[in-house]
Amino acid sequence: MLTKTLDISTSPHIRQGTSTDSIMQNVVWALLPVALFAIFSFGLSAFFVIATATIACVATEHVLCRMANKESTISDWSAVITGLLLGLTLPPSFPLWMTFCGGIIAIGLGKYTFGGLGYNVFNPALVGRAVLQAAFPVAITTWHPAFLADRFTSVAASIFTFPFMEPPAVDALTGATPLAAFKFDQITTSTSDLAFGVISGSTGETCAVLIILGGIYLVARKMMNWRIPVSILATVFLISGVLYLIDNQIYPSPVFMLFSGGLMLGAVFMATDMVASPITPVGVFVYGAIIGLLVVVIRIWGGLPEGVMYAILLANAISPHIDNMIRPRVYGTANTNDVS
Amino acid sequence: MAWFNFRNNSFKHGIHPPERKRSTNGLAIRQFPFSPVIILPMVQHIGAPSEIMVREGQEVMRGQLLAKAGGYVSVPLHAPVSGTVRKIASVPSISGKMVPGIYLEAFPSASQEVLDGTPIDLTSASSDEILQGIQDAGIVGLGGAAFPTHVKLKVPEGKHCDVLMINGIECEPYLTTDHRVMLEQGEDILMGIKYLLKSTGAAEAIIGIEANKQDAADHLEQLIPEGSNVRVQVVPVKYPQGSEKMLITAILGREVPSGGLPIDVNVVAVNVATTAEIGRLLPHGRGIQERVVTITGPGIEKKGNYRIPIGTPLRFVLEQVGADERISEVYMGGPMMGVAVSNLDISIVKGTSGILVFTKDEVSRPEKVYPCIKCGACVDACPLSLNPSKLGILAKFKAYDLMADEYNLMDCFECGSCSYVCPSHIPLVQQFRSSKAIVRKRIAGKQTMEHAD
Numbered sequence: 093m094l095t096k097t098l099d100i101s102t103s104p105h106i107r108q109g110t111s112t113d114s115i116m117q118n119v120v121w122a123l124l125p126v127a128l129f130a131i132f133s134f135g136l137s138a139f140f141v142i143a144t145a146t147i148a149c150v151a152t153e154h155v156l157c158r159m160a161n162k163e164s165t166i167s168d169w170s171a172v173i174t175g176l177l178l179g180l181t182l183p184p185s186f187p188l189w190m191t192f193c194g195g196i197i198a199i200g201l202g203k204y205t206f207g208g209l210g211y212n213v214f215n216p217a218l219v220g221r222a223v224l225q226a227a228f229p230v231a232i233t234t235w236h237p238a239f240l241a242d243r244f245t246s247v248a249a250s251i252f253t254f255p256f257m258e259p260p261a262v263d264a265l266t267g268a269t270p271l272a273a274f275k276f277d278q279i280t281t282s283t284s285d286l287a288f289g290v291i292s293g294s295t296g297e298t299c300a301v302l303i304i305l306g307g308i309y310l311v312a313r314k315m316m317n318w319r320i321p322v323s324i325l326a327t328v329f330l331i332s333g334v335l336y337l338i339d340n341q342i343y344p345s346p347v348f349m350l351f352s353g354g355l356m357l358g359a360v361f362m363a364t365d366m367v368a369s370p371i372t373p374v375g376v377f378v379y380g381a382i383i384g385l386l387v388v389v390i391r392i393w394g395g396l397p398e399g400v401m402y403a404i405l406l407a408n409a410i411s412p413h414i415d416n417m418i419r420p421r422v423y424g425t426a427n428t429n430d431v432s
Numbered sequence: 433m434a435w436f437n438f439r440n441n442s443f444k445h446g447i448h449p450p451e452r453k454r455s456t457n458g459l460a461i462r463q464f465p466f467s468p469v470i471i472l473p474m475v476q477h478i479g480a481p482s483e484i485m486v487r488e489g490q491e492v493m494r495g496q497l498l499a500k501a502g503g504y505v506s507v508p509l510h511a512p513v514s515g516t517v518r519k520i521a522s523v524p525s526i527s528g529k530m531v532p533g534i535y536l537e538a539f540p541s542a543s544q545e546v547l548d549g550t551p552i553d554l555t556s557a558s559s560d561e562i563l564q565g566i567q568d569a570g571i572v573g574l575g576g577a578a579f580p581t582h583v584k585l586k587v588p589e590g591k592h593c594d595v596l597m598i599n600g601i602e603c604e605p606y607l608t609t610d611h612r613v614m615l616e617q618g619e620d621i622l623m624g625i626k627y628l629l630k631s632t633g634a635a636e637a638i639i640g641i642e643a644n645k646q647d648a649a650d651h652l653e654q655l656i657p658e659g660s661n662v663r664v665q666v667v668p669v670k671y672p673q674g675s676e677k678m679l680i681t682a683i684l685g686r687e688v689p690s691g692g693l694p695i696d697v698n699v700v701a702v703n704v705a706t707t708a709e710i711g712r713l714l715p716h717g718r719g720i721q722e723r724v725v726t727i728t729g730p731g732i733e734k735k736g737n738y739r740i741p742i743g744t745p746l747r748f749v750l751e752q753v754g755a756d757e758r759i760s761e762v763y764m765g766g767p768m769m770g771v772a773v774s775n776l777d778i779s780i781v782k783g784t785s786g787i788l789v790f791t792k793d794e795v796s797r798p799e800k801v802y803p804c805i806k807c808g809a810c811v812d813a814c815p816l817s818l819n820p821s822k823l824g825i826l827a828k829f830k831a832y833d834l835m836a837d838e839y840n841l842m843d844c845f846e847c848g849s850c851s852y853v854c855p856s857h858i859p860l861v862q863q864f865r866s867s868k869a870i871v872r873k874r875i876a877g878k879q880t881m882e883h884a885d
Contacts, residue, residue: 105788107854
């Protein structure tokens with residue numbers, strides 16, 4: 093006689109098999125080539141900045157969980173993403189102690205204050221960067237040129253500045269970013285230089301091609317909403333294209349707009365933060381369009397050369413409202429079926 | 433309406449779970465042996481329980497009436513086997529509750545001939561006589577819902593039915609009963625359709641079949657005579673197309689209104705196995721005594737499709753087909769909507785379409801539930817375009833009324849697509865199931881309060 097005690101569970105009894113930690117891991121894999129290229133072009137300095145940001149984020153998450161007497165959540169890999177993204181948005185010569193503070197703020201203020209993974213209103217990495225930008229406006233706009241001959245043997249002098257000390261006097265080795273060069277000196281940079289990252293800028297916002305490839309990988313694995321980068325980039329292209337047609341002396345070309353600054357990194361890896369973006373298909377397009385519009389407005393008419401960070405943070409703030417206002421039509425409602 | 437047409441015979445969203453039908457869809461239906469004891473619960477259908485009409489010790493013939501319908505939304509029950517009524521007492525049911533029932537002991541060497549009743553003549557019977565015949569035969573939806581079929585077929589005053597939709601979708605993974613019935617009981621199905629067309633007054637019948645059962649579609653097409661008002665429509669494979677709402681949208685492009693029934697868009701939908709039973713039983717005036725069940729899953733030796741007498745205890749079934757000791761979970765129905773069985777003493781009932789047996793290796797019990805990361809996978813999966821993510825968060829905050837009023841909770845038919853795709857392993861369907869129960873209770877409570885005033 094069959095005398096087996098059965099287990100029970102609720103339906104459905106089969107599952108697709110993706111899990112949140114595997115999504116996060118894949119985002120990390122997609123970001124790694126970007127990080128490696130940053131290290132290749134900026135050398136040891138970039139490595140120290142990215143590594144410090146990542147360690148700071150993971151450590152902060154672990155400590156905060158333990159302080160709250162909860163199981164540590166670092167194994168879900170989301171803190172690693174925040175750390176990598178933060179590191180990639182900072183200049184390669186950014187002092188490490190500031191970088192570390194940025195990591196603590198990103199996780200502590202940007203993520204854990206709201207309840208950890210799944211509850212953050214803003215992209216945590218951008219919260220960290222926004223605070224750093226407000227606190228250290230000089231350091232965060234001191235750009236380091238790429239492809240220095242001694243980049244693998246020496247680091248930027250500012251990297252090991254002691255906390256609260258003046259960084260060493262800015263030396264000759266600084267380079268303006270293409271956006272700043274355009275904004276303040278009307279110099280444009282060639283598109284291929286932009287696409288392949290032979291320019292100065294934040295560690296990770298230089299090689300657009302690798303960023304796009306990372307995005308394509310995630311979209312193919314259904315771990316990223318393609319609608320977000322597409323709508324952001326399309327909006328930026330359209331608006332700046334119209335402006336360029338109106339007057340190509342004052343306004344930069346739309347291609348330059350797409351490939352310069354943090355737009356690619358922001359559109360592909362930051363705005364797509366699942367938690368802080370809307371969930372409905374139409375809402376997502378609206379969200380992307382708002383980011384694109386804000387980017388153009390800040391870049392062209394604002395006081396800053398770059399506006400991707402603020403554009404995404406502002407759009408993060410309204411994304412719950414977008415979800416509330418734009419709801420998909422539920423099956424069998426509104427649209428009446430007049431068949432009789 | 434026009435904008436539905438470019439969707440090419442489908443409905444919005446849905447998922448594609450692995451089909452896993454190969455191990456049983458090529459196996460012909462086999463007759464299952466009679467169990468020494470048959471256990472018959474009086475609650476095998478949605479609605480009022482059947483009322484027992486026999487007494488303990490009474491000898492009954494196979495096909496004899498054991499219990500009559502307990503009301504309009506109820507059906508009678510016939511003896512699945514000739515034997516002696518051993519006991520009238522509580523019997524275990526799948527919900528875990530004990531319900532009134534009959535223990536029937538089969539005669540060891542009876543011929544098991546079936547007792548015939550009054551045949552329903554297709555040409556002379558009126559619509560109401562056919563409906564009465566269907567109720568008298570004890571027929572309920574054999575797809576799994578077990579809703580009394582005659583109630584579903586009754587076209588209410590002021591409405592009319594133009595399409596009879598025969599549901600041969602069988603979108604649940606693993607299950608192949610409808611597939612085999614379509615291959616082996618084509619004549620019964622066409623006969624059943626004739627009864628159904630007459631009783632509903634529909635102008636045409638469409639048999640909807642998923643593309644993974646092309647052989648069944650070809651077979652039925654062959655049987656349909658030239659110029660008939662019956663046709664077969666093959667649709668692309670997608671879960672949960674077997675839900676009648678999804679099927680009607682896929683084939684006709686009509687949307688059943690929220691809270692409404694198919695008849696609101698002039699359709700009556702009937703499962704294909706139910707149709708076959710109607711075509712098989714009504715010409716003889718017989719009652720339903722057995723049904724085709726897919727028994728499958730790792731941990732089953734003799735997988736296949738069996739015609740099993742209603743009331744056969746699950747333990748007997750599993751012993752006959754050779755379930756090994758590694759079995760961990762047993763489901764009645766498919767893996768998406770089936771119910772896990774806690775007790776092997778329950779029996780096969782009219783709504784049992786499949787028995788799926790998993791060992792520890794197949795049971796997916798996520799070790800960790802992550803918070804919702806709002807990835808939107810559930811939103812892209814929900815066939816009704818609900819927002820399961822939002823509903824799940826509201827359920828956590830016990831905002832049941834808000835879920836029902838603003839987010840169409842009550843429309844959810846628990847297909848499980850959202851839970852299936854959720855990377856955070858949130859038990860969304862379970863949350864919605866309990867939330868719906870609470871909302872229903874609150875509504876019922878309000879109504880009694882109003883009556884009291």
